[in-house]
Amino acid sequence: MRFLHLLVTFTLALALGGCGYNDFQKFDEQTQSAWSEVLNQYQRRADLVPNLVATVKGEAAFEQETLTRVVEARARATAIQVTPETLKDPQAMQRFQEAQSGLGSALSRLLAISENYPNLKSNQGFQDLRVQLEGTENRIAVARNRYIQAVQQYNVLVRSFPSNLTAMALSYSVKPNLSVANEAQISQPPAVDFKK
16 A cells, blocks of 8 residues: 555656646746847837938938838838737748848848948948947847747747647647748858959
């Protein structure tokens, strides 16, 4: 009888200790925290755009079309409402990533074109904004990497035995991760032509 009692106690301890409930809570919080940092950095970038556009507008000959694209891309990027459910919806994540990618592309074009304007390049306000924007892009990359790692830990827990049983019982599912919109395009090596 004592052996049976010890066996039942040991089995219950293993079942409760190995169910992974606390790990789900910890990793879910880590993914939400990491996502909040991604959003924080994207918001920082979006907040810099109006100042950058206003500074560039001071250059009379600057391409209006480029400025319009930046403003429109910012509007699209900030119009997407991000909720905790976004982290569970691959389509919502894809729409969010596309909007952020569009803003990043428009800003890159703006900065590339600005190289052709000596007055703008010598403007200290523009240079300060450019440095802040470059720093923000680096922060975005770090925040995205942390989010990717947090989602990876969470998803491994969802898929691993015996915690996958807890995931099924409590309806925890795999979270979509950040992805690259143009994966096929970036897998091609760049063409380099030294003859030009």
